[in-house]
Amino acid sequence: MSKIINKNKKVFVAMSGGVDSSVAALLLKKQGYDVVGVFMKYWMDENDIPNGEENRCCSLEARRDAMRVCAQLGMSFLTWDFQKEFKKAVVDNFISGYKMGITPNPCVVCNKEIKLGLFLKRAMKEGADFVATGHYAKISQPRNFSKLKVKSSKLKEKYRLLQARDGKKDQSYFLYNLTQKQLAHILFPLGNLTKDKVREIAQGAGLPVALKRDSQEVCFVKNADLRGFLKTRIHAEKGIIIEAKSKKRIGEHEGAQFFTIGQRAPIGGKGPYYVIGKNIKKNQLIVAQNGDQNLFVREFVVKDVNWIGGKAPKMPFECMVKTRYQQKAQKCIIELRIKNYELCVQKKKSLIHNSCFMIHFLRPQRAVAPGQSAVFLKGKEIIGGGVILQ
Numbered sequence: 001m002s003k004i005i006n007k008n009k010k011v012f013v014a015m016s017g018g019v020d021s022s023v024a025a026l027l028l029k030k031q032g033y034d035v036v037g038v039f040m041k042y043w044m045d046e047n048d049i050p051n052g053e054e055n056r057c058c059s060l061e062a063r064r065d066a067m068r069v070c071a072q073l074g075m076s077f078l079t080w081d082f083q084k085e086f087k088k089a090v091v092d093n094f095i096s097g098y099k100m101g102i103t104p105n106p107c108v109v110c111n112k113e114i115k116l117g118l119f120l121k122r123a124m125k126e127g128a129d130f131v132a133t134g135h136y137a138k139i140s141q142p143r144n145f146s147k148l149k150v151k152s153s154k155l156k157e158k159y160r161l162l163q164a165r166d167g168k169k170d171q172s173y174f175l176y177n178l179t180q181k182q183l184a185h186i187l188f189p190l191g192n193l194t195k196d197k198v199r200e201i202a203q204g205a206g207l208p209v210a211l212k213r214d215s216q217e218v219c220f221v222k223n224a225d226l227r228g229f230l231k232t233r234i235h236a237e238k239g240i241i242i243e244a245k246s247k248k249r250i251g252e253h254e255g256a257q258f259f260t261i262g263q264r265a266p267i268g269g270k271g272p273y274y275v276i277g278k279n280i281k282k283n284q285l286i287v288a289q290n291g292d293q294n295l296f297v298r299e300f301v302v303k304d305v306n307w308i309g310g311k312a313p314k315m316p317f318e319c320m321v322k323t324r325y326q327q328k329a330q331k332c333i334i335e336l337r338i339k340n341y342e343l344c345v346q347k348k349k350s351l352i353h354n355s356c357f358m359i360h361f362l363r364p365q366r367a368v369a370p371g372q373s374a375v376f377l378k379g380k381e382i383i384g385g386g387v388i389l390q
Helices: 002-006 019-030 060-073 083-100 106-125 195-204 226-231
Strands: 010-014 034-041 076-081 130-132 137-140 160-163 239-243 249-253 273-279 284-289 296-307 317-322 330-336 357-366 373-378 381-388
Touching: 010 019, 010 106, 019 034, 019 060, 019 130, 019 195, 034 060, 034 106, 060 076, 083 106, 106 130, 160 381
Parallel strands: 010 034, 010 130, 034 076, 239 284
Antiparallel strands: 137 160, 239 249, 273 284, 296 357, 296 381, 317 330, 317 373, 330 357, 373 381
């Protein structure tokens, strides 16, 4: 029955040339959708191209692999060039963030602006009913939902973004910026599968990428050398390292911009010391040792908050929060913060949706880094998130 319902539904799948997007396309084909594969070209450093060191996400090899899979599955194949948009939205934002002393999350920005932003918009313009990716996440549709009869704008219940079955591979943390309108047109075919099962399906279907290894680091940073990438783009000078407890100078660094809150500082002797603060104007790092209460944070502020349901819950609100991708979710209480309103609210946007929120941990946590994302959860559901401000 599902094949009949899906027969006239067109899905554009973001094909990376990896096993996840390939199996996503395969599963959608089996479900009866009219599937089109789309390979997206992202920015790569021109200095790397002569050496064959392309952005792994859009290298010639990745494109060839995506084409081979599409040919094997009998799918149309398209290539869309988003290099300029990716450079501006992801790479330039990443570099400017480090210049200011914060630690941006490029994967969050890429998913918001490119993978599920520009890609979705263009696909819909070109006749797609849905887009799909190889993300490990799940979307719960409203009850009694029929893709053929009911528009998302008329539904009283909401779409819900849920964590994937495979906890180790779950990528819902990066997707907290999704809206109801977007969720109505997105499919995540791998949400109920483990990574091992995905590879098993790929091998069973004879896909040429079945055993291809996963990419792990920031895709546009060559050889995972983040500091090397930043040093060629950010002017930095040597500065001093100050111990928070004694207020004394205990070492030197080669640029405060290159360090993240929670990162181990380059100090020998009685260490280890960890970065708990940065003064970019004075080019200083503030550090503390294990056991020092300065390592821990009881509360912090987030800005640019998106609530997936479309509006903020009644405040104060108790839920779980993750301030890093691999962090175990922690209990917290969220409150609306109207102080410093001008820092948080963009013009012509509502206070409740875009203002700052204060997050109170029930138990103090360490390594809460400005620029990273705080993602809010209720059980397995991602209810929203924002960027850590201070």
